[in-house]
Amino acid sequence: MISESLYNEYLAALIEGDKKKCHKLVKDLLDNNISLYDLYVHLFQGSLYHVGHLWEINKISVATEHMATSITESVLTLAYPRIFAADHKGKKAVVSCLVNEYHQIGGKMVADIFEINGWDGYFLGANTPKKELLNMIQEKQPDMLALSLSIYFNMNSLYDVLNDVQKSSPELKVIVGGQAFRWGGRDVGEKFPGVEYVPSIKDLETLLLENE
Amino acid sequence: MNNHNLINTNCPNLENYLQNNAALLLLLLAPDGRIIDANKYARDIVGQEITGENLSSVIVDFSNTFSLEQTLEKNEISHLFNVTSYTGLPQTFYFRFIRQGENILAIGELNHLEVEDLRKNLTSLNNEFSNLNRELHKKNAELVKLNDLKNHFLGMAAHDLRNPIGAIQNLSEFLLEETGDKLNSEHTKFINVIHSSSKYMLNLLDQLLDIARIEAGKLDLDIRPTDIIELIKSCVYLNKVLAEKKKVEIQFHHYERFPDIELDAMKIEQVMHNLLSNAIKFSDPGSTIFVSAFLSNEHITVSVKDEGPGIPKEDIEKLYKPFSKTSVKLPDGEKSTGLGLAIVHKIILGHLGKIWVESKVGEGSSFYFSLPVKSPVKK
Incomplete structure (x- = not known):
């Protein structure tokens, strides 16, 4: 588990742009064999949501938010040797963000969760x-196709893509998720039968277990 | 602060803001271009000591084409300047020049569209880089798994083939010894072919098993202090039998007293046998192979020099790759699996040593390997 003090230390380093410290903290956790789920959900996802919240309430600039995202993208690579060493079950998932969506880290973490669960996660x-x-x-x-949406205003682009995917x-199986759904669109399954909104990484893991 | 106003607006709050907080570069210039005053932002960007400097020393103008006077005459609305910032990196500002009494107010600002484009491009490049990085890790993991699979298969195949081929070799040898002159010459020739082919295959299988073991990370070294001179002497002695059959001489020279070297004796014997048998293979009758050993900088270096055909420069890189064949033609009756030097290379690297070759076509080759006297490999 990630202790509160370690989480706070990591978050402070992330906001200060101290990439070296973030790397060290994550490397130490990996050396101590932390579960990848804990690392992804409780450290990476938790700290990025925290940073996003600070940006929303005008406590940090967009530059700081981008820097925190870049550092997270960089520390993700430390876990890759473990993530990609997992035994594969022969199942494949394509994970993508849509056009005009520049926030990719959520999608990338979803692709990694597929890998951790023995799927091939192709991230576009x-x-x-x-x-x-x-x-x-x-x-x-x-x-499976997983589409990540972070901006609510791009919901119509999502519908457009879903339309074409369901035709071709x-x-x-299509799943959707991301921060955009905080503002609406969770009923996507009613508009596009078979498409499922997945609210969290935990729900994604449950879904993958059901699809084994 | 100088005894004039950088900005005259009749609004003290606005003046204070422009002087101390605004992200605008403000310089008050004398008619000759000398900087009389600057706001905080300008001093932060360019340096605290800019008053008294000339504008031309602050801007990057390699072609020396800027003239403040002409710019004011033409009433240019905006002029692009690269300003030398305190970081050493030039920064681009768009300047406007406004007359303020006898002085000139220079106002520099960033182009927000340019900054926005830059930010977008940086984000996109960063995304691209990190996605490629992910792809690379994924592909690498796939390759590692495939390599493991290949080694597993190689090990299994080689192990299962070893016993039947060993039986063919032993029985053909037995037949050659026992039948004597009971067989006609053609049949004896056939059995000779069976014997030499099975011997070659057995050697190939042993080397394949070695490679598979090493690549699977199973190069278990039994590091112990060893009298390397005795080890080399013993290898030279064993190979002399083979060399004498080809009328090749082997000489071993060493001039110093050597301390015991920390190494895996069986593995280094394998290295020596391989280098010596290669040297014999490529030596013409009447030639000599020189083996020598010397100490320097806490390392022992061993060399095996032959007077064979030598190796062309373009083939040297291929030498340690499994199954790679060089353009050097093997003498009649000699065979090579293409694995021997690959194994030698891996054994030396496993000892954290070095291996290299010096060769000249037509004159011969010298193979060197060096090993640390005190092994850093964990025992």
Whole structure:
């Protein structure tokens, strides 16, 4: 588990832009064999939500928020040797952000959660055009598609993509999630039967266990 | 503060803000371009001691084309300048020049669209970089798994093939010894082919097992203090039998008294046998192989020098790669698995030593390896 004092130390370093300290804290946790779930949910996700909240209440600038995100992207790589060493079950997921979505870290963490659970998690990155996404689905033939949305105003782009995905790959299981759904859109499954809103990483893990 | 106003606005609060807080670079210039005063932002960006300097010493103007007078005459609205900042990195500001009495007020500001573009591009590049990094780790993990699988398969296949091929070799040897002149010459030739082929295959399988073991991280070294001179002498002695068959001489020189070296004796014997058998293989009758050993900087260096055909420069990099063949033609009747030097390389690296070769086509090759006297490898 992540202790409160360690969490606070990491968060302070993240906001100060002290990449070296963040690296050291995460490396020590990994050396002490911390569970990847704890690391992802309680440290990375928790601290990024905290940073996002500080930005929303105008306590930190957008530059600080971007720096914190960049540092998190960088410390994620420390866990990769463990994440990608997991035994694979032969299942594939394509994870992507939509066009005009520049916040990619949530999507990337979701792709890593797929890997931790023995799936191949292909992450397409931020600002992915619809055509590129549809091509990738054809190429990889995934068992699941996960779409990340961080800006509520891009909800219509999501509907547009879902429309096309359901036409071209009607059997494909699609899940959606991200910070945009705090403001609405959780009823996406009613508009697009078969599409599931997944509110948290914990729910994603439960879903993956059900899909084994 | 000088005895004039940097900004005259009739609004003290606004003046105070522009002087101390605004993210605008404000310089009050004398008609000759000398900086009379600067606000806090300008001093923070350019340096605290800028008053008294000339504007030309603050801006980067390699072509020396800027003229303050002409700019004012033309009434230019905006002029791009790269300002030498305290960090040493130039920063671009868009300047406006406004007459203020006999002096000139220079106002520099950042282009927010440019900054926004930069931020977007940086974010996108950072995303791209971190995604490539992720992809690289993923591919690397896949390659490691495939390599493990290959080694597992190699080890299993080699192990299962070893017993039947060993039986073929032993029985063909038995047949050659026992049948004597009972077989006609053609049949004896056939059995000779079976014997030499199975011997080659057995050697290949042993080397494959070695490679598979080493690549699976199972190069277990039994590091002990060893009299390396005795070890080399024993290897030279054993290889002399083979060398004499080809009328090749082996000489071993060493000039110093050596301390015991910390190494895995069996593995270093394997290295020596391999280097010596290669040297013999490529030596012409009547030639000599020189083996020597010397100490320097807490390391022992051993060399095996032959007078063979030598190795072309472009082949040297390939030498330690498994199954790689060089352009050097093997003498008649000689065979190579292409694994020997790969194993030698891995054994020396496992000891945290070094291996290298010096060679000249037509003159011969010298293989060197060096090992630390005190092994840093955990025992």
